[in-house]
Amino acid sequence: MKSVEEMPGHLVRRFQQVAVAIFHAEVGQAGSDITPVQYAALVAISTNPGIDQVTLAGLIAYDRTTITGVVDRLVHKGLIVRNASTTDRRARALHITSEGHQTLDTIAPAVEEAQEIMLRGLSQDEQKAFMHLLQKAIGAVNDLSRAPMRAASKGTQRDL
Amino acid sequence: MKSVEEMPGHLVRRFQQVAVAIFHAEVGQAGSDITPVQYAALVAISTNPGIDQVTLAGLIAYDRTTITGVVDRLVHKGLIVRNASTTDRRARALHITSEGHQTLDTIAPAVEEAQEIMLRGLSQDEQKAFMHLLQKAIGAVNDLSRAPMRAASKGTQRDL
DNA sequence: CATATATACTCAGTATGCTGATTATCAGCA
DNA sequence: TGCTGATAATCAGCATACTGAGTATATATG
Numbered sequence: 001m002k003s004v005e006e007m008p009g010h011l012v013r014r015f016q017q018v019a020v021a022i023f024h025a026e027v028g029q030a031g032s033d034i035t036p037v038q039y040a041a042l043v044a045i046s047t048n049p050g051i052d053q054v055t056l057a058g059l060i061a062y063d064r065t066t067i068t069g070v071v072d073r074l075v076h077k078g079l080i081v082r083n084a085s086t087t088d089r090r091a092r093a094l095h096i097t098s099e100g101h102q103t104l105d106t107i108a109p110a111v112e113e114a115q116e117i118m119l120r121g122l123s124q125d126e127q128k129a130f131m132h133l134l135q136k137a138i139g140a141v142n143d144l145s146r147a148p149m150r151a152a153s154k155g156t157q158r159d160l
Numbered sequence: 161m162k163s164v165e166e167m168p169g170h171l172v173r174r175f176q177q178v179a180v181a182i183f184h185a186e187v188g189q190a191g192s193d194i195t196p197v198q199y200a201a202l203v204a205i206s207t208n209p210g211i212d213q214v215t216l217a218g219l220i221a222y223d224r225t226t227i228t229g230v231v232d233r234l235v236h237k238g239l240i241v242r243n244a245s246t247t248d249r250r251a252r253a254l255h256i257t258s259e260g261h262q263t264l265d266t267i268a269p270a271v272e273e274a275q276e277i278m279l280r281g282l283s284q285d286e287q288k289a290f291m292h293l294l295q296k297a298i299g300a301v302n303d304l305s306r307a308p309m310r311a312a313s314k315g316t317q318r319d320l
Numbered sequence: 321c322a323t324a325t326a327t328a329c330t331c332a333g334t335a336t337g338c339t340g341a342t343t344a345t346c347a348g349c350a
Numbered sequence: 351t352g353c354t355g356a357t358a359a360t361c362a363g364c365a366t367a368c369t370g371a372g373t374a375t376a377t378a379t380g
Contacts, residue, residue, distance in 0.1 A: 002272070
């Protein structure tokens with residue numbers, strides 16, 4: 001039987017585990033308790049004001065049922081607001097608040113730093129190669145999970 | 161602001177997400193509902209009969225509080241047994257059952273297949289390079305999470 | 321031996337992630 | 351218009367993962 005250390009699945013789980021720990025450590029030091037998942041969502045909402053939850057989920061490849069809780073917590077923290085969409089009463093339009101913007105600005109250096117720490121074992125060239133391979137590998141299997149990454153195709157991404 | 165698609169943390173989360181989905185699909189097709197986490201634990205217990213939970217956690221880099229639930233579910237499925245250790249009354253000695261062995265045998269091809277599918281976007285050379293970089297990157301940050309990978313140093317790994 | 325410290329495990333609480341079901345609403349079509 | 355199927359969001363339930371705390375037991379030390 002092959003050792004789990006030789007299995008990409010195990011290694012990726014392990015790297016993700018460390019990556020999350022590093023993120024929390026760095027961002028926590030910057031004075032925020034935002035999570036990696038919440039961060040990605042907040043950035044996407046900031047970039048796409050008025051986005052609905054399904055489109056948001058597609059952009060950052062979260063399951064639609066996961067988004068509900070993430071958005072709940074961002075709203076609860078006062079970083080975004082969730083309003084009924086004016087064009088589709090089923091949908092919720094998400095907007096970042098000034099507090100949300102302020103949080104993004106505050107933690108940006110910590111997030112950058114976290115990404116560097118994650119790859120500190122690799123040289124610059126190796127980092128580039130690693131990122132390239134990671135993107136390539138993901139691209140080939142993107143459609144195999146319930147939450148594939150999707151571009152915001154419709155006009156949703158800029159309805160104010 | 162850098163896009164999340166350029167951040168290793170985000171990409172690794174995404175790859176892990178797909179990897180888990182692939183594992184479930186393949187192993188499910190083989191007739192088992194075992195999870196990736198349960199699989200790694202089962203292999204480690206099979207290889208190290210009588211192992212205690214903390215050592216097990218170290219081998220596969222799980223948090224000690226996570227192991228409790230994983231072991232619970234493996235016991236409930238009849239794949240392992242958990243007994244009080246004869247040498248340390250605080251510890252539990254874990255052993256795989258014949259059913260556990262049978263499960264490992266049954267799903268082994270599916271697990272192998274899942275690992276291949278995960279990397280199907282990469283050539284053989286790229287797969288090797290990717291695995292190497294992944295191991296190297298993890299090695300440099302292993303101690304930054306609450307659940308670092310640890311070899312079974314003590315005699316624990318072979319007390320029957 | 322008695323105590324102080326460390327360790328193995330468990331539990332409560334919180335945050336992802338998923339499956340599958342439900343509700344409200346929209347959009348296409350007879 | 352009325353019906354049918356699709357879609358947005360939510361919810362219940364289960365399985366990781368983590369923080370922090372508590373209990374039982376072991377070990378080291380005076």
